[in-house]
Amino acid sequence: MTAAGALALGSATTLAVTRWAGQGAIPATSAPGALLDDASRINPTSVRGVLFADPSPERTARTVAPLLRRIATGDDPAMAVAGVRHSMGGQSMLAGGWVLDTRPMNRIDLDRAAAVVRVGAGATWRELIPVLNEAGFSPKVMQSNHDFSIGGSLSVNCHGWHASHPPIASTVRRIRLLTAEGDVLTCSPTENAELFALALGGYGLYGVILEADLEVWPNAIYEPHFESMPTSEYATRFAARTSEMAYGRLSVDPLSFLEEAILVRFTPEAGTAGTVLPLTSPAAPELQRAIFRNSVGSGVGKTLRWTLEREAAPWLAAPMSRNTIQNQPAAVFADHSPDSSDILHEYFVPRARLWEFVRAARDLIAPSGVDLLNVTVRDVRADGRTTLAYAREDVFGLVMNFRQEHTARADDRMRDLTRALIDAVAAAGGTFYLPYRLHATAAQLRRAYPAWDAAMAAKRRLDPNLVFRNGLFEAYGR
Numbered sequence: 094m095t096a097a098g099a100l101a102l103g104s105a106t107t108l109a110v111t112r113w114a115g116q117g118a119i120p121a122t123s124a125p126g127a128l129l130d131d132a133s134r135i136n137p138t139s140v141r142g143v144l145f146a147d148p149s150p151e152r153t154a155r156t157v158a159p160l161l162r163r164i165a166t167g168d169d170p171a172m173a174v175a176g177v178r179h180s181m182g183g184q185s186m187l188a189g190g191w192v193l194d195t196r197p198m199n200r201i202d203l204d205r206a207a208a209v210v211r212v213g214a215g216a217t218w219r220e221l222i223p224v225l226n227e228a229g230f231s232p233k234v235m236q237s238n239h240d241f242s243i244g245g246s247l248s249v250n251c252h253g254w255h256a257s258h259p260p261i262a263s264t265v266r267r268i269r270l271l272t273a274e275g276d277v278l279t280c281s282p283t284e285n286a287e288l289f290a291l292a293l294g295g296y297g298l299y300g301v302i303l304e305a306d307l308e309v310w311p312n313a314i315y316e317p318h319f320e321s322m323p324t325s326e327y328a329t330r331f332a333a334r335t336s337e338m339a340y341g342r343l344s345v346d347p348l349s350f351l352e353e354a355i356l357v358r359f360t361p362e363a364g365t366a367g368t369v370l371p372l373t374s375p376a377a378p379e380l381q382r383a384i385f386r387n388s389v390g391s392g393v394g395k396t397l398r399w400t401l402e403r404e405a406a407p408w409l410a411a412p413m414s415r416n417t418i419q420n421q422p423a424a425v426f427a428d429h430s431p432d433s434s435d436i437l438h439e440y441f442v443p444r445a446r447l448w449e450f451v452r453a454a455r456d457l458i459a460p461s462g463v464d465l466l467n468v469t470v471r472d473v474r475a476d477g478r479t480t481l482a483y484a485r486e487d488v489f490g491l492v493m494n495f496r497q498e499h500t501a502r503a504d505d506r507m508r509d510l511t512r513a514l515i516d517a518v519a520a521a522g523g524t525f526y527l528p529y530r531l532h533a534t535a536a537q538l539r540r541a542y543p544a545w546d547a548a549m550a551a552k553r554r555l556d557p558n559l560v561f562r563n564g565l566f567e568a569y570g571r
């Protein structure tokens with residue numbers, strides 16, 4: 094911490110923090126009142142300040158712990174934990190509070206014999222994939238893009254295109270957690286098991302995940318297979334196929350809105366598993382982006398895109414490695430306009446009830462006037478590990494990407510649509526995902542997450558002074 098940095102913070106409370114930061118070399122670099130936002134770009138949040146973690150989890154814990162004690166005694170505001178801030182409802186920030194930016198804590202240590210990687214929670218998949226790739230390994234479960242931090246991925250309990258796997262918590266051997274009391278605990282299914290189940294999928298409310306031991310999977314060349322079908326047949330056709338990775342796409346073309354589907358499956362080529370393969374980037378990102386963005390606000394653009402996806406993609410697709418498939422930045426398709434954002438929703442529905450939910454969603458979205466840009470379907474298996482599980486049986490996850498203008502009216506319209514979609518998925522026995530906009534009512538949240546009240550009671554027992562808080566807790570935890 095430099096003297097200039099300390100002065101920039103400028104208040105008695107902050108100077109105290111600065112002293113600890115100096116001892117432990119955590120630079121607290123942003124001024125009080127710094128304005129942060131998340132991937133939604135509609136959540137400007139004025140925070141007390143940002144602390145940056147140290148590359149070493151031990152040093153991070155040593156220097157953050159005194160601040161946690163000051164928070165507990167009411168001498169400092171509470172703390173939110175942040176990775177890359179790709180959540181969209183303030184889950185990684187707290188108005189007026191401290192934010193711990195974990196990204197510098199990015200050490201990676203691969204145990205090839207055990208096929209387990211120990212990784213600092215601030216590391217991103219973008220940093221981890223090349224290290225695994227060089228050893229013939231690949232992440233076992235991650236999102237469909239590589240931008241996210243490991244801590245953020247574990248705290249939402251992410252999932253992706255991996256077929257036949259529960260969410261990422263199923264791949265975690267152990268985590269090290271900095272608790273509200275400033276202790277560092279090892280948590281696993283057999284050690285501090287309650288905290289393990291709460292912290293994975295716990296949105297930073299039970300402590301700071303410092304590092305994690307994750308199981309890894311052999312990299313391999315994957316052969317792609319494409320099939321088009323009516324959405325009504327997707328669940329049956331999917332169940333009859335095997336694959337290591339797979340995703341579905343539903344049409345957003347107005348001529349076949351949500352009624353047609355494409356299933357893309359990847360199967361490993363014999364003899365390639367565990368070999369060291371070149372890590373390449375996705376093909377023609379500019380072209381992919383142009384086709385995608387030209388479909389925004391345009392029925393014709395959506396018809397063209399769907400025709401290309403259905404007819405041309407199977408001919409253009411070539412075998413590629415599992416790591417190459419996963420090594421894709423979200424920015425390829427992202428909205429860069431200052432006036433609008435791409436806003437994600439995700440709904441989880443029991444596999445047999447997919448078409449029931451999609452039909453209901455079609456009847457809600459089509460007349461809503463909200464621009465649905467994309468829907469992908471994921472295979473997510475039952476999660477028996479986390480307290481706040483969203484996949485309590487084998488489900489399909491439907492990721493919906495909408496364009497939303499940065500106006501209060503557009504947000505109101507999105508809130509109404511979100512609530513209607515949550516009711517529809519609940520009627521089909523399903524749930525919804527929590528990293529996105531916090532539009533659900535409290536009753537909808539409790540219906541989708543029956544363990545919510547027990548999880549909040551555990552929060553108050555384990556963190557009685559509410560040291561860790563964020564936008565999700567402010568919305569539903571009180």
Ligand SMILES: Cc1cc2nc3c(=O)[nH]c(=O)nc-3n(C[C@H](O)[C@H](O)[C@H](O)COP(=O)(O)OP(=O)(O)OC[C@H]3O[C@@H](n4cnc5c(N)ncnc54)[C@H](O)[C@@H]3O)c2cc1C
Nearest residue numbers: 176177178179180236237242244245248251252296297302
């Ligand atoms: C374009 C896009 C695509 C996405 N695709 C997928 C997908 O395919 N599958 C999927 O499952 N999700 C997906 N998501 C959601 C994404 O997985 C989550 O938003 C995830 O949290 C992002 O990681 P992050 O590092 O940005 O976390 P942040 O947004 O920074 O944090 C998310 C939550 O984790 C907590 N947290 C972060 N780090 C720690 C830590 N070290 N210790 C304790 N708590 C911590 C925060 O407090 C917060 O509550 C997508 C999001 C976007 C924007």
